[in-house]
Amino acid sequence: MSTSSPTQGFLAIELDGAGREGADIARAVLAAESAGFHAATFTDAPVPGRANALQRAAFAGPVTRTIALVPEVDTVYTEPFHVSTQLASLDYVSGGRAGWITTAAESPEAAAAVGRSSATGAALGQEAAASIEVSRRLWDSWEDDAVIRDVATGRYIDVDKLHYVDFETPAGFAGPGYSVKGPSIIPRPLQGQLPVLGPASLLGEVSVDAVDGVLVSAPAVELLAAEIRDVRARVGASVAVIAELDVVLDARGQAAAGRLAGIDAGRAVYAGSAAGLTDFLTDILKEADGVRLHPASLFVDLEELARLVLPELRRIGVLRPVVQDGTFRDLLGLPRPVSRYATATAAHAAAAPAGAGK
C-alpha cells in the first residue's frame, strides 16, 4: 500500500445478479467500470442459474479497460492444475487485471457432484492452502523470459527457464494426498503472480504469506471497524484488508428499509441514504485498504452508487485514482515479483557472456 496516500482506498463491487448471458455481464461490468469501481468480483457458490465465475470474469476482460476482475474459485472440489491455468489465462485475456478469491466450499452438494466425501473444519483450510501453493508454483514455473524465439538456434523456449514444480501435499494433509508435476501449460501470467484474496476465516491453515488480501466480515456495521483492526494486527501492512459490506440504498423514492427483507449473508449491512453511506465508507477506508460492496439489487443500488456515492468519495479524495491499463497488483500496491525459480538461472546467466541468454 506504499504507492499512494494511506487515506485513499479502493472499492470493489460484487456482480452477482447481473445474469448469466453475455450481454447482461457486459452491461453490469461496464456500469461498474464507468462508475469508477476499481474491481469487480464474481461469486461462484453453487446456486441455480449462476454461470461459472471465472468465465464471467473472462467474458468481461476484453470489454473493459481498468477494472480488476476477480472471480471466486473453489479450492476443494476443483483440480488445482486446471484452476491455476484458468486463472493465468484470465490474466492474459484481461491484460493483467485478474485476481483470485479463494474459497473452500463446505458443501456436501459440491462434494457429491464430483463423488468425493465432504471436507470440513481444518481440512478446508488445508485444501485451500495446497491449491494456492500449487497455483503459485505453476505461475512461476515459466520464468518471464522463457519464450526466446531464437531463430539462429531454432529454439522457441529456453528450457532452463521452465521448471517442474514437484508439489506434494504436506504430511498430515487431511484430504487424500496428491502431487502435481508441472510445469504449467501456459507462460507466466502477465502480473507474474495473480493477487490472491481469501476470507479471513481461512487464515491459520492458509498462512498470511500465501495471500495478498483478506476479506473481512462482521455481523453488523458497528463491529466492522474493530474486526478490521483485529485482522490488520494479524496480517500486517503488506496484506490488503478488504471490508465486506452489504448495501441497500434509498432509491427510486423508496426507503432502503423497504428492501431489506431477504438480506442475510452474515455480513454487515448498510441500509440508508447515499450520503450516509459516503460518510461510512470515508470512515471505514481509514481502517481498510478497500471495501467490497454487495448491492442488494445490482442495478438499483449500482445506479445510486454511480450517481451519488462514488463521485462524492472522489471529490473528497478518499478513492485511489483509477489507472488506465493498470494491473490488479498496481491497484494493491504490489510490485511484480520475480519467479521463485529464477535465482539459479539468473546466477547462471550472470556467469555467462553478456547477451548469451537471448
Place this chain on the structure above:
Amino acid sequence: MTQHSRAKSDAFVPSGQIQFGVFFQGVNSGTIWKAPESGSQTGFESFRRIAQTAERGLFAAFFLGEGLRLREHLGRPHALDVVGRPDAQTMLAALASVTTNIGLVATQNTTYNDPADLAHRLASLDLISGGRAAWNIVTTDNAWTGANFRRGGYLDHADRYKHAEAFVETAKRIWDSWETPAGPARRVLHEGQHYTVDVTPRLPRSAQYRPVLFQAGDSPEGRNFAARQADVIFSAHPKFDDAVEFRKDLVERSLAAGRGANAVQIMPASEFILAPTAAEAAEKKEWVRSLQIGPQQAIAYLEQFWGRELSAYDPEGPLPEIDPVVEETSETRGSGFHGAKARQLADQWRAEAKDKGLSIRQFVTSKTARIDATFTGSYTAVADQLAEYARVGAVDGFNISPWLIPTGLDDIVNHLVPELQERGVYPTEYRGSTLREHLGLETPVRTADTTAEAVTA
C-alpha cells in the same frame, strides 16, 4: 433451426456446402514462429485477430486445443516448437465478448476432468456466448499426463472410450436436466468405475439447447463413439478419395448406431497454402516448409524416435547409422512407436531415405509436413477442388490450421471464401446465431427422465 436440418434418413444426402473452422493450435510444430510477421502465440490480441477474421469469413467455428502436460524431448520440455497456450474455455469465454456468431469449440479431456464440473463449465460457456459453445471430446489414458492431477493416471487404454462415453452421457443428462428456462432441474446420478456423480444441475438450456459435440479420434472405437454420440467428427482424412471412403464408413457406423446417415458431420484437419497463381503458391510452400522444419527440428524429430541425442549428425546428410535406444517410450512424449519396434522402423526409414535420395531434413519434411492435409494452389484452383468435395459430400467442411499467427487466415477469407461463394458452395451469411444453426444440425431430443435410476458404466 429445423428448416436447414435434414430429416433422419438411411440415405446420405450431400449438403452441397463447405464450412470452415479454424484451429488455433497452440503447442505444435506447424505454426511458423521464425518469420518476422509471426505474432504472440499466447497474447489475447492474436486470438482476437484470428477469431474476428474467421467471423468476417463466416467460419462456423473457432477451435482451441488442449494439452495437460508440456511435451518433452529426451526427458526435458521440448525447446524447438511453439509451446504454451491458454486454457481453452477461459479464452473462449473472453472471445465470446468480441465475436457474435462464430462457434467456440473447446477441446477438453474426459480423463482429467470431473463430469459435473466440466458439464457445468461448458453450459456456462454456452449461455455466456448465446448458444455458440462446443466440446471437442478427447481421451487420454497415461499416468504421465496424470502426474499433474489429483486423480493421477489410472485409466487402462482399452477403457478410455468406455469411460469417455459414460462421461459424455452424464454430461448430456446434466444439460438435459432443466425442463424450461426457469427450471426445475432433475437430479442426475451416475455411478461408474471412475466417477460417482450426484448433482442437481444449475444452468438451463442455451439458445442451441446444449453444446455441440465434436469428436477427434480415428480408431474404430473412436469412430463408433462419434457415430453414437457426436455431432461432428474432426477427421484425419482430407484427401479426396480417402475422405469419400471415410464418409462411407461413418455413414455405415451412424446407421448401425441407430442414427441417420447425415447425423454426424465431417470436418478434416487441413492446411491451405494459397496464392494468385499455382507457381506463386508452390514457391510459398517451399518457404513455409523451410520455416516449419529447420535443421534443428529435423534432428530433434529423429531424436524422438532414436531416443538419443543426434546433434552430431548433419541435417543435410543421410539418416544416422547408429541404432535407436530400445526402451519403452510414451506416445505423449512425441514418439509414435514403442520399444523393440524402434530398430525396425529405423532400418525402414534408412532404406526409404536412401532409395529416394533424401537428406535428414528432406526426409523429416516428407514425414511431418501434413502432405495429405495441405491444399496448395491458386485461389481458383483450390476453390474448384473444394467445390468437388461439396458436390459429392466428401466432407461437410475443413478445420483449418493456419501456419501463421495472427494473419494466417487473411488470404483464405479475402480470396478463397469469395471464390467459394461464387461457386455457390459456401455460406453467404450466418444461418442463425447459434453454432447448431450454422452447421444445420438438428435440435437434440431431450433424454427421458432418469431421475430414479443411477446409470452404471
